[in-house]
Amino acid sequence: MSETALPIVAEGLQRYFGSGDNIVKAVDGVDLQIQPGEIFGFLGPNGAGKSTTVRMLTTLLRPTGGKGRVAGFDIVSEADSVRRNIGVALQDAAIDPLMTGTELLRLQAVLYGLPKAQHHQRAGELLERVGLTAAGGRRVGTYSGGMRRRLDLALSLIHEPSVLFLDEPTTGLDPMSRISLWEEIRRLNNDGTTVLLTTQYLEEADQLAERIAIIDHGVIVRKGRPTELKAEVGSPTLFVTVDESTHQIATGLLAKFGELRPSPEGSLGVGLHEGPSAVSNVVRELDDAGITVRNLELREPSLDDVFAEATGYRLEGAES
């Protein structure tokens, strides 16, 4: 597939702020190639350059250097065509609190040039889709955080965009709202929408994204499928629970399969050099030695491990 046909392409995208000694390289040479129909996760801590990259790709911010094409159009010289073909839900769901949900959807329909006859129907459909039919006539100022996010998503879908940018769509949401938003994103993706999603939640990237990029200090430090990235980190960890009396023998046996790793109280942990396939051998050896295995758990390396390995630190609040 030629690059121009890809929904999102970035080549050496740069954005500097300030000048002279105070120059801040918010984004410093980002390359992205996002495939049609993909959910791509853009992962990084606050201030890493995720939002700045999204603002450039969505035409809100002119790049300092590099190139970007979205939906086949140049993000600088063909900004208008880019805008017609993308939907964007920005961070914090900034929506005018004085307007009602329905009014906002209709204004959005007007600004996207939808035929007047469709406005009413389209607004109704979208409100229903995000479960806000009852709240449509209320001012947004009275909405909860989750409702605002859902309305924001509906606003970004008014013109059925083929590419969707979601900038931290679930930051600050409660777990229930988060999961329902995830479902909606999957549903949109199943309908053929390409999604670029930024997040600082590892779990969110893991759950939704087929491929991810980790950005840190304006530079992409890892890129690929979550499973592959995790595999690159190294071997999975096997946790074995055995009787206290057999700990010593078991430890000796396990050490043959890889290095011992920290483990929860009462269990033993080992990084399996040969991967998951070694589990049956471990069990057999322990059994042959007459050790009873009470519990067995194989844990793959998490994105947290990937992130930590790539950046040298762990995201706050990351699931272990």
Added chain:
Amino acid sequence: MRTDQAARPINTRRTPHSAAAVGLAKRSIVNITRLPSAFLPSVLMPVFQSIAFAGTFFAIIQIPGFPTDRSINWFLPLGTLMGAGFAGIGIGFSTIRDLETGFYDRIRLTPAPRSALITGPLAAALIRAALVTTIVIIVGLIFGARPTHGPTGVLFLYVAAAGIAALGTGWGLGLAFRFRDMRAAAIMQLTFFLLIFLTDAQTPLFIMDGWLELVARINPFTNVIRLARLGFLDAPITWNNIWGGLIAIVAISALTLTFARRSLARLSDS
């Protein structure tokens, strides 16, 4: 998860300028009615100013050669222009709010023609200015104002008010885009206030003394105020008293609206 369906057709639908402008104007008008703390002063202040000035400076009409024998006739056009100016600047205020909340990003993300992002709010300001003008005239009539040249004369007041609202909108929007916070609000108010008062706002030029007369003579807003007062003074309406005001309105509006348009384009630079 990926479906292999063909990519969606490229959306090439252009947003008509007029539709986008009308949509944004409508929003602006609806929103102002939902913010009573901003709306009420914008209507009441010009009314109050017209009446208060007319009352407190009642005696100036006794100065020999004063162009009207009703002080409300003298001060009503000034109050109207203040109201019209703040109708324009009010657009700047609400845009600052949109920029601060981030809602303006949502508007910039749409393919609406960029010029519609200026003309829409401009239309809203013109409507507000017409509304304020009408209210001030009605209240003024109750308090004794008497148009001296019939409806045609009053029309000049509407024209001047529209002009001030237009140039105020350009100035307000431009500053809002440059500063993106409430600093812009202070600058717009202060500059407008200074320019409108450093004129023959309070007394005719021939009565003034010293520095103010000099400043007022070169201040183009003096011409606009002259235009606004045409229908309320005793002197006949002559082309001589019209064209200066018209040129001032058109030229300054063109300048400030261009400033707004350029500043809008610069929003994506930072």
Added chain:
Amino acid sequence: MTSPVTTAPLTPTRAPAETSTIAQTWALSVRSIQSLLRQPSLIVPSLIFPLFFAALGTSSFSRATGLPGFPAVDSYLDFALAGAIVQGILFGSTTGATALATDIENGFFDRLLASPSTRTGIIVGRMAGGMAYGAFQTLFFVLVLLPFGLSIKGGIGGVVGLMVSGTILALAIGALMSAMALLTGSAEAVQGAFPLLFIALFFSSAFFPRETMSGIYGTMADFNPVSHLVEGMRDLVIEGVSASALARAILVPAALAVVSIALSLRALRHRLGAS
């Protein structure tokens, strides 16, 4: 109110009991002046606008001073000074009350209440800060306008009289707006009430003599206490120090102060009861 949480930063933690009230009040006055000075965008209008209008009026109305009803003055500037001072103090005192409302909004006020400061210290501190600023404004306007031809017939005594009057007026308006702040707890409401003060100013003889007004305007100005206050101050400038001038310049704001302090104490009690 919750358990005694953090102590307000400016409150001396273990001050001897007998000095604490004064020390606290002093600290709170200093704080209110500091917060005023730290916001030039708030104080600059209260210094610049009255001067601007005085300058504008002097140039616009120089010929009006010959009209029947105008007192004999050398220039409109002499006539306008009293109005300018009152205008400036209306601006300035509102600023202090807005700051109080902001303190209530952001919870600092509750922390003060929770700290061992005295209730009256909280209010008196603010008022004292506002009064000091009112005196400063009066002196500032006089000093700035002197080189522009201002002449004060009352001399030094007249200036002192103006400052006393300005100080008491700052107390009266400060207390009135603080009552508003305490009742509503909203800075926006305080600012929203400001135009009411402006109306009071414009329907008075602050800019033109009452004698030149007619009909309902004249009647309103007759009943408006601001007229009598301004005229008292004005007489100190254009006629000289007299018992009648001093009486109006000082007793009118003093009477206003008594009423507005009573109002603000009621509002404080209301707020204490509510929290």
